[in-house]
Amino acid sequence: MRNPRPLPVELSAVPFTVYEAADAGVSAGRLRHRGLSIPSRGVRIPAQLAALDPLARVRPYTIVTPFSAASHATAFTLWNLPEFLPGSDDGRIHISRPDTMAIVRRTGVVGHVGQFFADEIVTLNGLLITSRTRTWLDCARKMSVAELTVVADHLLRIPRPDFECRSGPYARPADLAEMLDRHKGTPGIQKARRALEQARIGSDSAPETKLRLALEYRGLPEPQLNIPVELGTGVVRQSDLAYPEQRVAVEYEGEGHSETAQIVRDIAREEDFARAGWMLVRISRRHMEDEARAAIAKVRSALMNRGWSPK
Numbered sequence: 001m002r003n004p005r006p007l008p009v010e011l012s013a014v015p016f017t018v019y020e021a022a023d024a025g026v027s028a029g030r031l032r033h034r035g036l037s038i039p040s041r042g043v044r045i046p047a048q049l050a051a052l053d054p055l056a057r058v059r060p061y062t063i064v065t066p067f068s069a070a071s072h073a074t075a076f077t078l079w080n081l082p083e084f085l086p087g088s089d090d091g092r093i094h095i096s097r098p099d100t101m102a103i104v105r106r107t108g109v110v111g112h113v114g115q116f117f118a119d120e121i122v123t124l125n126g127l128l129i130t131s132r133t134r135t136w137l138d139c140a141r142k143m144s145v146a147e148l149t150v151v152a153d154h155l156l157r158i159p160r161p162d163f164e165c166r167s168g169p170y171a172r173p174a175d176l177a178e179m180l181d182r183h184k185g186t187p188g189i190q191k192a193r194r195a196l197e198q199a200r201i202g203s204d205s206a207p208e209t210k211l212r213l214a215l216e217y218r219g220l221p222e223p224q225l226n227i228p229v230e231l232g233t234g235v236v237r238q239s240d241l242a243y244p245e246q247r248v249a250v251e252y253e254g255e256g257h258s259e260t261a262q263i264v265r266d267i268a269r270e271e272d273f274a275r276a277g278w279m280l281v282r283i284s285r286r287h288m289e290d291e292a293r294a295a296i297a298k299v300r301s302a303l304m305n306r307g308w309s310p311k
Contacts (some may be wrong), residue, residue, distance in 0.1 A: 003293065004030055004033045004035060005022070005027075006032060006261075007021075007026065007046065008024040008025070008026065008032075010024065010274030011024060011026070011046075011125065013045075013046065013049065013167070014044045014045060014049075014056045015039075015046075015049075015052065015056055015059070015060045016043075016044055016060055017044070017060045017064050018031055018043075018044065018064075019042070019064070019127060020060075020063070021044065022146065025081075029045060029082050031147070034047070034107050035047050035048070037095065038150065039107065039108050040061065040064075040106045040107040040108050040109065041106060041107070042060075042064035042066075043060045043061065043064060045057075046284055054077065055078055055125055055127055056076055056077060056192070057093075058070050058078070058093050058127060059127050059243065060127070061093050061095055061106075061108075061109060061230075062095060062127060062128050065095055065097070065104050065106070066176075067095065067098060067101060067131050067219045067246075068097045068104060068128070069095070069096055069097075069128040069130055070093070070094065070095060070096075070127060070128065070129040070136050071094050071095060071096035071112055071129070071134075071135065071138055072094035072096070072110070072112060072130075072135070072139060073085050073094050073110075073139070074085075074088075074093050074094040074095075075129050075130045075138070076088055076134040076139050077090055077095070078096060078124060078127075078129060079124075079135060080152050081132070081135065081136070081151050081154060081202075082151060082154050082206040083147045083151060084092050084142060085139055085142060086142045086143075087110075087142065087273040091108070091148055091189040092108055092109060092110050093108060093109050093110070094109075094110045094112065095109055095110070095111055095112065096111075096113065096114055096116070096138075097111070097112075097113050098113065098114070098115070098116055099113040099115055101113065101285065102279045104121045105145050112138075113184075114138075115183070116130075116134075117182060119131065119136075120134040120179075123236075125134055129306050130157055132170050132174065133155065133170075133171050133176055133179045134179060135176055136148070136151050136152065136155065136176070136179070136192070137179050137180065137183060137186060137188075137192055138188070138191040139151075139188075140186070140189060140191050140195075141187040142188070143151060143188070143191070144191070145191045145194045145198075146210070147149055147194050147196040148192055148195035148215050149198050149199050149209060149213060150206045150209045150210060151195075152176060152196055152199035153199050153203040153208075154170070154174075154202060154203075154206065154209075154210040155161035155169065155170045155171040156169055156170075156172070156173060156199060156200075156201045157169055157170075157173060157200075157202070157203060157204065158201060158202075159226070160249065160269050162207035166283075169201075170302070173196070173199070173201075176196050176199075177196060178193075178225040180192055180196065182194055189261055198213070198216075198227060200212070201225075202224075202225030202226045202227075203225055203226070203240075204226060204240065205252070205254075207239070207254065207285070208225070208240045208251045208290065210288065210292070211240070211250070211252055211283060211288065211292065211295060212241060214288070214291070214292035214295060214296055215241075215292075215295075215296060215299055218296045218300075219310055220299060220300060221243065221308070222295070223241035223242055223243055223250065224241070224243075225242075226238055226239070226240060227242055227244075229242060229244070229249070229276075229278070230273070231272050231273060231275065232275065232276055235272055235276075237249075237269055237272055237273060239251050239273075239280070240252050240258065241303050243303060243306075243308075245308035246302075246303050246307065246308050247258045247276075247277055247279065247306060248278065248279050248281065248282065248299070248302045248306055249273055249277045249278055249279070249280045249301060250280075250281045250283060250299055250302075251269075251281070251282050251283065252283050252284075253266070253282055253283065253284050254285070264309060265295060266282075270282075279305070279306065281298050281299055281300050281302045282300065283295045283299075
């Protein structure tokens with residue numbers, strides 16, 4: 001059997017559509033060669049590709065389906081939103097179209113229809129996709145209020161320009177509120193409304209939001225988030241959660257805190273708080289097990305030690 005003609009360079013290492021192949025001069029016979037897999041009609045993938053870039057894998061499906069965009073679990077994954085969304089790991093691609101059109105029905109695709117405002121469909125490296133805020137609402141049906149709050153905190157978080165390539169948050173509280181007002185009656189919208197009510201600006205990570213919610217759900221006072229605290233002349237520290245009135249700071253320590261250099265910094269930080277009369281409560285992933293019972297107990301003990309009492 002003769003070796004097939006090589007594909008054009010621009011099609012040789014990515015999934016592509018038959019329309020793109022035709023435009024590049026690829027014959028219909030070449031598109032039937034066993035060196036190309038056919039995951040769905042109109043889509044081809046070079047068989048030699050060992051791993052597919054998630055965005056590149058999705059792109060052809062939005063091209064062969066007119067007036068469509070990646071949405072729901074697919075958009076949730078591509079935007080790298082925190083928390084696990086049920087259905088996001090089943091391999092199927094979620095595609096949305098306006099509700100004036102037929103729902104998408106093709107192999108490997110979960111089709112959706114809905115009403116879309118112009119700013120709810122954006123581009124991500126050339127891929128049409130629902131915006132982060134629209135994706136948050138679309139996924140509300142399958143997520144708990146606490147999980148939706150984690151995502152909302154992520155969207156509202158003010159970035160640190162020294163470490164990130166952006167200076168503004170992904171969304172403002174008003175943006176999320178407007179999204180809910182636009183789509184009254186959407187499945188899960190009541191959960192999204194409650195999540196927005198308890199979302200806060202200032203959480204730097206999903207574990208921090210989960211810790212805050214666990215403390216509040218068990219009746220502890222609402223902490224301030226990542227506020228700078230002057231502990232002495234020229235000494236300013238910032239903890240994940242803080243109770244200035246009781247002089248209690250709470251820090252969630254992830255995997256990176258086990259590194260030697262970080263351990264040294266953590267000790268210095270704790271000494272700074274202690275010299276200023278603050279108590280630093282250190283929380284790890286272990287403390288968050290069993291509905292965060294250990295974390296709640298540690299923080300409650302510290303607050304009560306400083307004069308706080310439950311109402």
